[in-house]
Amino acid sequence: MSAPTVSRPDAGLARVYPAHARPLWRRVLLTREVAMIALLVVVYEYSMNNVGNFDGPLTLYYLFLDTAPILLIALPMTLVIITGEIDLSVASVVGLSSVLVGVLHQDAGLSIPVAGAIAILVGAVCGAFNGFLVAYVGLPSLAVTIGTLALYRGIAVGILGTTAKTDFPEKWTDLAKKRIWEDHPYPTILIPFLVLLVAFALLLHFSPFGRGVFEIGLNDEAAHFTGVNVELTKLWLFVLAGAVSAFAGIYYTLRFGSARGDNATGLELQVIAAVLLGGVSIFGGRGALHGVIAGVLLIGVLASAMRLENQTVNLINIVIGVLLVLSVISTSFLSWASGLATRGRGLGPLRRRSSAADHK
Amino acid sequence: MPGPTKRPPVLVLRDVAKSFGPVVALRSGSLSVDAGSIHGLVGENGAGKSTLVKIVAGVHRRDSGTFELDGAAVDFGSTADSKAAGVAVIYQEPTLFPDLSVTENIFMGRQPLGRGRRIDRAAMRTEAESLFRRLGVMIDPRRPARGLSIADQQIIEIAKAISLDARVLVMDEPTAALSGVEVDRLFAVARSLRDEGRALVFISHRFDEVFDLCDTVTVMRDGDYVSTDATADTSVEQIVARMVGREVSDLFPKVDATVGDVVLEVEGLTSVGTFHDVTFSVRAGEIVGLAGLVGAGRSEIARAVFGVDRYDAGHVRIAGRDLRAHNPRAAIRAGIGFVPEDRRKQGLVVDSSVARNVAGAIRGGLARAGVLTSRAETRAAGPWAARLEVKTNALDMTAATMSGGNQQKVVLAKWLATNPRLLIVDEPTRGIDVGTKAEVHRLLSDLAGQGMAILMISSELPEVLGMADRVLVVREGRITAELDRDSATPEAVMHAATVTTVPAAGADTRTEVTA
Numbered sequence: 001m002s003a004p005t006v007s008r009p010d011a012g013l014a015r016v017y018p019a020h021a022r023p024l025w026r027r028v029l030l031t032r033e034v035a036m037i038a039l040l041v042v043v044y045e046y047s048m049n050n051v052g053n054f055d056g057p058l059t060l061y062y063l064f065l066d067t068a069p070i071l072l073i074a075l076p077m078t079l080v081i082i083t084g085e086i087d088l089s090v091a092s093v094v095g096l097s098s099v100l101v102g103v104l105h106q107d108a109g110l111s112i113p114v115a116g117a118i119a120i121l122v123g124a125v126c127g128a129f130n131g132f133l134v135a136y137v138g139l140p141s142l143a144v145t146i147g148t149l150a151l152y153r154g155i156a157v158g159i160l161g162t163t164a165k166t167d168f169p170e171k172w173t174d175l176a177k178k179r180i181w182e183d184h185p186y187p188t189i190l191i192p193f194l195v196l197l198v199a200f201a202l203l204l205h206f207s208p209f210g211r212g213v214f215e216i217g218l219n220d221e222a223a224h225f226t227g228v229n230v231e232l233t234k235l236w237l238f239v240l241a242g243a244v245s246a247f248a249g250i251y252y253t254l255r256f257g258s259a260r261g262d263n264a265t266g267l268e269l270q271v272i273a274a275v276l277l278g279g280v281s282i283f284g285g286r287g288a289l290h291g292v293i294a295g296v297l298l299i300g301v302l303a304s305a306m307r308l309e310n311q312t313v314n315l316i317n318i319v320i321g322v323l324l325v326l327s328v329i330s331t332s333f334l335s336w337a338s339g340l341a342t343r344g345r346g347l348g349p350l351r352r353r354s355s356a357a358d359h360k
Numbered sequence: 361m362p363g364p365t366k367r368p369p370v371l372v373l374r375d376v377a378k379s380f381g382p383v384v385a386l387r388s389g390s391l392s393v394d395a396g397s398i399h400g401l402v403g404e405n406g407a408g409k410s411t412l413v414k415i416v417a418g419v420h421r422r423d424s425g426t427f428e429l430d431g432a433a434v435d436f437g438s439t440a441d442s443k444a445a446g447v448a449v450i451y452q453e454p455t456l457f458p459d460l461s462v463t464e465n466i467f468m469g470r471q472p473l474g475r476g477r478r479i480d481r482a483a484m485r486t487e488a489e490s491l492f493r494r495l496g497v498m499i500d501p502r503r504p505a506r507g508l509s510i511a512d513q514q515i516i517e518i519a520k521a522i523s524l525d526a527r528v529l530v531m532d533e534p535t536a537a538l539s540g541v542e543v544d545r546l547f548a549v550a551r552s553l554r555d556e557g558r559a560l561v562f563i564s565h566r567f568d569e570v571f572d573l574c575d576t577v578t579v580m581r582d583g584d585y586v587s588t589d590a591t592a593d594t595s596v597e598q599i600v601a602r603m604v605g606r607e608v609s610d611l612f613p614k615v616d617a618t619v620g621d622v623v624l625e626v627e628g629l630t631s632v633g634t635f636h637d638v639t640f641s642v643r644a645g646e647i648v649g650l651a652g653l654v655g656a657g658r659s660e661i662a663r664a665v666f667g668v669d670r671y672d673a674g675h676v677r678i679a680g681r682d683l684r685a686h687n688p689r690a691a692i693r694a695g696i697g698f699v700p701e702d703r704r705k706q707g708l709v710v711d712s713s714v715a716r717n718v719a720g721a722i723r724g725g726l727a728r729a730g731v732l733t734s735r736a737e738t739r740a741a742g743p744w745a746a747r748l749e750v751k752t753n754a755l756d757m758t759a760a761t762m763s764g765g766n767q768q769k770v771v772l773a774k775w776l777a778t779n780p781r782l783l784i785v786d787e788p789t790r791g792i793d794v795g796t797k798a799e800v801h802r803l804l805s806d807l808a809g810q811g812m813a814i815l816m817i818s819s820e821l822p823e824v825l826g827m828a829d830r831v832l833v834v835r836e837g838r839i840t841a842e843l844d845r846d847s848a849t850p851e852a853v854m855h856a857a858t859v860t861t862v863p864a865a866g867a868d869t870r871t872e873v874t875a
Contacts, residue, residue, distance in 0.1 A: 015746045019715070019738045021754035206731045208723045211716065218711045225668055225698065225706045226720045226774070227689045285711060 032279035033291030036327075040298045047305040054308055060185035065177065065255060067300040068189040069094065069248040069264065071293065073271045074278075075200040076241040078292045081275055082204070083216045083234055084284025085134060085141035090245040091267035092152035093123050095260075097249025099156045102165030102259025112172045112254075120246045126152055127242020131235035149268070157261030165259040176254035189251055196244065201289050209233065217284025273320065274299050277327050298323075368431055370395045370559040371416070371447075371528050376425030378411050383764075383791055385411040387583035389425070391561070393528065398550060398560040400574035400591065402567070404603055404821055404854075408583040409563055413532050416561075417449040418442035429528070448521030449530045454513040458506035463488040465505050466520045491519040495549050511542035518549060529553065530561040535569055536655060547573050565653050565858050567596045579603055596859075597851070604821055604850030614827050615809045620644030621679070623782050623813035624696075626665060629674035634660045635837035638674070642782065642813045647804065649828030649848075650817040652857045657837040658817045659701050662784050665815075666698040667691045678782065692721055697775030699768070701786040701817075707771040708759050715741040715755040718773045744773040749799070765796030772803065783807065786817045801827060821850055833857050 020027060028034065047054040073090050080087050097119040104115035130148055134141045180186045204210040212233050215223035224230050253259045278295025280287030299320055306316045371393040378386040386408040393399045403409050414420045415427065418436030427434055429445055436442040442449075456465045463484050464471075472487070474480030488501035497515050505513065514534055521529055531550070535543045550560055550573060564570050570577055571591050579586040579602045586602050624642040629635065635657040642648045650658045663669040665676050667688045676683045684690040691698070700706035708717045715734070718741035719726060726736045738755050745755065748769040752762060759767055768788065775783060785804065789797040804827060808814050818824045824831055831848040833841040833856035841856035 015749065017742050017745055017752065018754045019735075019742075020756045202731065206733060208727055208732050211720075211723055211732065215709050215712065215720070219705065219709045221706050222709045224688065225700050226709075227692045229689065 031288075031291075033288050033294065036278055036291050036294040036298065040294045040301065043298060043305070044301050047301060051305045051308050054305055057185065059304055059308070061179065061187060063297075063300045063304050064185065064187050064190060066304075067296055068187070068193060068255075069252055069267060070271050070274055070300075071193055071296050072196065072248045072251070073241070073245050073267070074275050074292050074296050075196055075289070076237060076244045077271050077275050078278075078280055078287055078289055079200070079204055079210075079213055080141075080237045080241055081272070081280050081282065082213050082284055082287050083237060084220070085234060085237075086145065086272070086282075087127075087130060087141065087238060087241045088145040088268050088272075089126065089130060089148040089152055090241055090271060091264045092149050092156065093126050093242050093245035094249040094252055094264040094267060095262060096126065096152045096156040097123050097246035098253040098259045098263040099160045099165075099261050101250050101253050102168075103159060106165045106167055112169065116247075116250045119250055120243050123246020123249070124239050124243040127239040127245075128235065130242070131238030134238065135231040135234035153261070153265070160259070160261045162261075166257055168254060168257055173254050173257045176251055189255075192247070197289070197293070204289060213237070214285055217281075217286070219285075270299070273324055277324055279327075367395055369393055370430060371561075372426065372428040372431075373412065373416070374426040376412065376415060376422045376427060378415060378420055378423050383793070384583055386415075386422075388585055389415075389580065389583070390585035391578055392588070393559045393561055394576075395527070395559050396554055396557045397575040398554050398562055398573055400570040400577035401561055401563045401580065402565070402570060402577060402599060402603060403580035403586075404819070406582075406819060407580040407603070409580055410532065411583075412580070413449060413530050413561075413563065416442065416447060416528075416530055418447075443524060443526075446525065446527040447530070448517075448524065448526035448528070449532065450514055450517045450521070450534055452533045452536050453510060454517045456505040456508075456513055456516060459504060461502055461504055462499060462508075462516055463501040465516055466491070466501075466523060468520075487523065488519070491523055494522070494552075495519060496552070497545065497549070509542070511538050511546065514538075514546065515549065518553075522553070526558070528559045528561070530563075532563045533565065534562075535564055535566065543569065567599065567858060570599075571596065600851050600854050604854060614647065614829070615805045617645035617809045617811070619646050619829070620811060623679055624665070624815065625675075625677040625680075626661075627675045627677070629661065629664060629671055629676065631660065631664055631669070631671045635664075635834075638834075638837075638839055640832055640839065640842070642815050644781070644811045644813050645808055646829045647808050647814045647816055647827050649824035649831045650815065650834055651821065651824045651831050651853050652834035654819055656834045656857065658834045659786050660837075661834070662698070662786050662815065662817055663700075665691075666696055666784060668698075668700075692778060695779075695781035697721075697778055697780035697783045699771050699775060699783070699785040699788055701790075703764065703767050703771060703791075708767060708774070710760040710767070711758055713756045713758055714745060714750065714752050714762075714770055717741075717759055717770050718744050718755075718777060720774050721778045740777065741773070744777045745770070747776070748773045748803070763793070765792035768792055768796070768800065772800070776807075780812065782813045782815065784815045784817075787819065788816065789818070789820070789823065821853060824848075825850065825853070 053059065073094075077087060077090065100119040100122055101112070101115045104110045104118055105112060108115075110118070126148065130141070130145055133139050133144045175188060178188045180188055180191065204213060212223060212228040215226065215228055216230055216233060220230050249263070252263055274296040275287075275292050276282060276295075277298065278287070278292035280292060302319060302323075303316050306319065369392045371391065373389055373391045376386060376389045377384075389408055389412045391399070391401065391412065401409050401412070411420065415422045418439045418441050421435070421437065429447070434445060436445070457468065460468070466488055467484050471479045472483045474483065485501050492499055492501065495515060495518065499508075499512055499515065505516070508516070518529070534546060538546065550562070554560055562570070562574055574591050576588060576590050577594065577599065578588045579599055581603055621644055622641050623644050626641065627639050629638040638661055640648070650661070652658050660669065664671040667684070667686050667690060670686045676685070678694040678696065681694070683694055688698075704710055709720075715738045719737040722740065723732055723737060726732055726740055728736070741755055745752070750769045750773065751766050759770055762770070788804070789800050792800070801823070804814055804816065816824065816827060825848055828848070829845055831843045831853060832839050833843070833853055835857050841852070843852055
């Protein structure tokens, strides 16, 4: 027996809807992401013209070298935060992966690719453990990953103690610092980053899986009722976060030529700060990768410009902190103001925000 | 016994109206309660009883009408106002502070103070003990509220009300989750309160209880007052007829359709504590209505069939093939569409666009080589939005800005886009305006006419009776009656939904619910 066919609506007679309420330029340009990119360009141009040595040959090169781990981990972190979860254990996975590469290469005599592959596998397992506890046991990700932040870091430090493994083949440590083209400031780490960026952009913005990610963040119950596999989706995102963090750990080790248990301590907060600065809502459901990339680079440009101006790390942190708070305030304020302008009553967006907070 | 001396009524509501946006919850509610009497308030779901109670409790403010307490006009802006005026409402499921002691719960916010403005615990406990003695119940005032049965929690709410010296006590379906013994105890307490001269309002769907306990009974229907009688002068049949009394067949036209093969078979479906041994089938071209009271387990059965909830035993078959349990994706693949009860929480993602909501269940098929574009979603969603005449400026508007009726159309469009063989609709017209309601009814009828199997849950009796080819009545997790179109009268359905035929079995289920 065949399923009953609902007669297809006749396009000629039925009402035709415009696809978009606003013209293209407004949809593309008046977004949080574009504002962040514009701010990045302004800060970059200002620094080029006014900060001594910012236009030198090494500035951008080191900027990319230093921000590469944040850029990498921000990709899966964006997806995790869009589902309304968070992963605080990423920096500990970086440390664990760094230790594993060092030990497996120097003590077990494995080659760098084999040691790296094992480290990525372990990173994926670490992520799967987080994901299992969050998605299938139903524990809050904040609590789970605070726990595994300590757990994975503890294992990493436990394996190596306070010593470091520093003997890595020059071929690999050079590769981590090599430029793609001789006279350009782009290090080779940007190649795997760009590959991953394209992959994550397709996954988040151009796949049914990505639509599910957004729906989980906006309303996980409705997502469940529509057939989205909420648990499996979250598990996969944590696995990806673990694997990418482990890859960043390998890069970190080779770039500094040093495998230590305390490598990249505190990196998770830099990643999360950059993701939030890039316009991803901490309540889930909103955000885009181009904004996140701009957020990471904005923090990087600000930090290196201020360093060239001989400002202390403390001041750099204060500026970045203020920027983050302002950006969070500005979204609330902007949506409140636009709601006021378009609807004539001011409570709409604020109420929606509180409902977003409720369903978390 | 009504009051021995004739006094003016304590609580009077006359022609009270309340609307929520376009939805009229209460058109003209009237109620007049004497001191020293128990007044029953009955009506179908949606008749406006709860709204009336919430106005009395100060949760809602009435739009118009008279509201008097002891002959003086009152207007409660908050529950604190109503408490101060001597009105207490006991809900079906009381909300106590679980980690505080029974005594602390009774005196929350008005603890007696001793020397040095410190809370006088001894006085509190003595007072609590004397309250419980007066009510004739044994509850240790020192124990924490956590773990108390619903019945005990209600007694605590009553004790709180008495300690506030409430003159009017409203009990909103207090017996729904109680076992037989607990009901008896509650009734004994209620009668002793009546004899103290307090006025009680008792809301229940169980007529045997209403006739057992109440002195007078008021019937409501569709937000209107219908009648008030002394229980001695009326009968269950009379009350039921007044609750449903209206012509239904013209309102909801169901086109006759040729009934085809069996699409859905449910066999022995059981979820412990929720529903038991549920067996039924739905054929192509047929609309099967699931009737019953709110909380009877109808939605839970539907959710288990679709796979969003687990079940403990039984089988679900679609076109003869077993359906995997607890897997909505398998259900969608097998051809089930499910319009859930709570539109805004379960039916759609209100902060997402119309296009993405409509394409939500089919987007896997819209991806080309794994790549899904907004353009593909918009193109697929447009015709379905048009077919259901969704009112929106553009397909990328968020669903949050739309009216309830339009949101429901979006949910329906989402599932029709999957081309289902079986459509389960849970309260398809709840909270939507009359015009859209008629559109939804016509649509469901058309779909059945084209050979779709439809399982419809509705608390609106006329809707079920007007639309369904067959009506299954659910009471306390069991199917208690299967009525075909001709034998499905309002009286028959209400009877099967409310009357406990085998008292022992009924008591069993209630105990399970409490546990």
